Amino acid sequence: MRKILCFVGELNVDFQTQLTKKLSDIMTKNDCEIHFIANFDTNVANALYGEIERKIFTIPDLNVYDGIITCPDTFAIPGMDTEIANYLAENAKCPVVSLRVPDERFYSITLGDYDAVCEITRHFVVEHKKERVCFMTGRMELEDAHRRLAAYKNTMEELGIEVTEGMVFYGDYWREKGDEAVDWFIKKNDKLPQAIICSNDYMAISVCNASAKRGLKIPEDICVSGLDDIDEAQYHIPPITSIRASVSKISQAAFDVFKDVWNNIPHEKNVVLPLDIQYRNSCGCKKDIDFHSFQKLYDQKELYLSALNFSPYLGLDFESAESFDELVTCVHMRLTNKSYGHPDDFGTLYFCLCDESGKNSSEFEKTVTCTENMYLRAIVSSKGINSYNVRFNKGEIVPMEYRKHSYPMYVFSLHCKEFFYGYMAVQNKDISKIKNLIKPLHFALGNALEKIRIFSENKMVQALREQSYVDELTGIPNRRSMERFIRKLYERLQHTEQQFCIMSLDLDGLKYINDTFGHLEGDIAIKTAAKILDAAKPEYSMAARTGGDEFIVLFASDDTEDAENYIKEITARVEKTNKEWDKPYKLSVSAGYEYCNRNDEMLLCMHKADIKMYENKKAKKKNRTN
Numbered sequence: 192m193r194k195i196l197c198f199v200g201e202l203n204v205d206f207q208t209q210l211t212k213k214l215s216d217i218m219t220k221n222d223c224e225i226h227f228i229a230n231f232d233t234n235v236a237n238a239l240y241g242e243i244e245r246k247i248f249t250i251p252d253l254n255v256y257d258g259i260i261t262c263p264d265t266f267a268i269p270g271m272d273t274e275i276a277n278y279l280a281e282n283a284k285c286p287v288v289s290l291r292v293p294d295e296r297f298y299s300i301t302l303g304d305y306d307a308v309c310e311i312t313r314h315f316v317v318e319h320k321k322e323r324v325c326f327m328t329g330r331m332e333l334e335d336a337h338r339r340l341a342a343y344k345n346t347m348e349e350l351g352i353e354v355t356e357g358m359v360f361y362g363d364y365w366r367e368k369g370d371e372a373v374d375w376f377i378k379k380n381d382k383l384p385q386a387i388i389c390s391n392d393y394m395a396i397s398v399c400n401a402s403a404k405r406g407l408k409i410p411e412d413i414c415v416s417g418l419d420d421i422d423e424a425q426y427h428i429p430p431i432t433s434i435r436a437s438v439s440k441i442s443q444a445a446f447d448v449f450k451d452v453w454n455n456i457p458h459e460k461n462v463v464l465p466l467d468i469q470y471r472n473s474c475g476c477k478k479d480i481d482f483h484s485f486q487k488l489y490d491q492k493e494l495y496l497s498a499l500n501f502s503p504y505l506g507l508d509f510e511s512a513e514s515f516d517e518l519v520t521c522v523h524m525r526l527t528n529k530s531y532g533h534p535d536d537f538g539t540l541y542f543c544l545c546d547e548s549g550k551n552s553s554e555f556e557k558t559v560t561c562t563e564n565m566y567l568r569a570i571v572s573s574k575g576i577n578s579y580n581v582r583f584n585k586g587e588i589v590p591m592e593y594r595k596h597s598y599p600m601y602v603f604s605l606h607c608k609e610f611f612y613g614y615m616a617v618q619n620k621d622i623s624k625i626k627n628l629i630k631p632l633h634f635a636l637g638n639a640l641e642k643i644r645i646f647s648e649n650k651m652v653q654a655l656r657e658q659s660y661v662d663e664l665t666g667i668p669n670r671r672s673m674e675r676f677i678r679k680l681y682e683r684l685q686h687t688e689q690q691f692c693i694m695s696l697d698l699d700g701l702k703y704i705n706d707t708f709g710h711l712e713g714d715i716a717i718k719t720a721a722k723i724l725d726a727a728k729p730e731y732s733m734a735a736r737t738g739g740d741e742f743i744v745l746f747a748s749d750d751t752e753d754a755e756n757y758i759k760e761i762t763a764r765v766e767k768t769n770k771e772w773d774k775p776y777k778l779s780v781s782a783g784y785e786y787c788n789r790n791d792e793m794l795l796c797m798h799k800a801d802i803k804m805y806e807n808k809k810a811k812k813k814n815r816t817n
């Protein structure tokens with residue numbers, strides 16, 4: 192089986208998602224295995240994030256691949272496209288294909304965007320009789336941005352229209368500059384532009400939205416066109432006139448290069464694919480809108496909203512993890528709690544950490560690049576968690592015997608600031624289902640590993656943190672420890688049909704003891720009750736003081752008799768204590784419990800247990816009064 196490697200950035204963008212899916216389909220059909228090495232922009236104040244994120248190209252061993260694809264214009268970190276290209280030119284021994292950006296050192300699959308931009312410029316001038324046609328460029332460090340700008344200028348010159356300084360705005364291929372661009376075109380020209388040609392759809396959409404905010408109608412006041420024909424452009428109101436580059440043709444052309452090279456068949460160095468213009472409403476070509484197709488847009492919106500609601504909890508969940516094993520447990524709980532799509536949407540996640548020979552497994556060395564040998568530490572899927580400590584050479588990405596060979600593999604680095612911990616490999620049939628979550632998951636994991644490293648290096652801080660889980664007065668676990676235990680218990684119950692018991696307990700008459708005999712005696716009563724609850728608790732359970740004279744006991748059980756037996760046990764121990772100690776008051780504990788399964792709301796179960804405990808306390812008080 193041939194192996195293909197692909198470097199791609201910003202996998203959450205439509206084009207990249209569609210491209211990787213189509214490449215996967217074609218490679219699988221032709222009995223090839225494909226690995227995607229993916230990275231994201233690091234738009235943060237700390238520049239070290241970007242320095243490590245860009246080093247992801249050091250993860251794969253280029254020598255084990257039969258073909259390599261690079262997508263230079265998808266990398267959002269400045270200079271990364273050049274760095275990867277130079278690295279491949281120096282180290283790759285197999286054929287390399289550059290998509291959409293020509294490079295004389297490699298085979299290139301480029302788009303006929305020059306002719307297409309010429310055609311759309313003529314369309315505005317000739318068909319729609321527009322003369323004030325402006326242009327918004329892409330990132331000028333990329334060759335395609337220069338080529339598209341040249342096509343616009345040359346065509347305008349051929350048509351006898353002068354292009355002034357105010358008719359060209361220098362963009363960046365992203366969404367953020369629409370307002371700035373529209374203001375530029377309005378302020379730099381005596382009259383309102385009649386049309387704006389944008390170098391891609393994201394900028395075209397941003398220009399449309401910015402125009403609408405200023406009370407300008409598209410296309411009545413300004414006509415707009417884009418390039419790439421992404422889904423969002425098709426479903427925009429009005430739909431965006433765009434230039435389509437078929438990902439199917441791009442992907443097939445890349446494979447055809449490899450196939451010819453493998454078979455020693457000469458192949459041209461630069462393949463230019465023709466583009467098709469899709470004329471729609473935004474340029475003034477009136478087209479009927481297919482409102483039935485808006486179901487797809489609605490579905491996309493639902494995915495975005497789900498991801499938006501889901502993402503903040505990643506950091507909250509991972510914050511509680513104090514070791515790698517706990518972090519993996521948090522990942523599994525978050526991905527399988529059905530709050531986002533179906534658990535199987537995430538496929539299989541492989542966690543591979545750098546070789547830290549000589550260190551404790553919970554500690555992390557400072558590493559700036561991927562080590563030659565790695566450790567497969569965990570595999571997470573909807574079926575559960577499998578922990579390992581398998582050492583392997585990074586050239587495998589994931590050890591052969593543990594992965595599914597029929598699925599594409601996506602590799603994301605795990606890092607924070609200048610610390611490179613390893614990578615997460617994802618095997619997934621259709622990455623588009625989780626494309627909106629990959630980026631927040633990727634950074635949340637890096638931040639969590641950083642926190643684990645800091646605590647593992649600082650033993651004093653670790654010791655203080657452990658102390659923070661113990662109630663200072665009684666010596667039993669406190670509320671923080673209880674919450675930690677609940678999370679572990681809840682995760683355990685995700686894989687079984689077992690229930691667990693939440694028991695709420697409260698010391699009776701503490702106010703009377705404090706007011707009559709002093710707070711020192713009140714503390715003695717609380718400590719004595721805590722000792723009894725802790726000593727009587729079942730195996731694999733926890734008794735915790737949650738505040739004042741309030742306690743919680745947690746244990747796995749399917750039998751309500753277990754709870755009743757525990758109450759009987761603590762009642763007997765309380766009676767024995769009252770007989771043996773020489774105190775002017777009697778110890779008494781009220782209890783209430785609720786059984787909770789994996790589908791129940793935890794807080795609601797705790798509330799029900801509290802209600803039953805207070806009912807028990809009230810009944811005792813009534814009996815004493817009678």
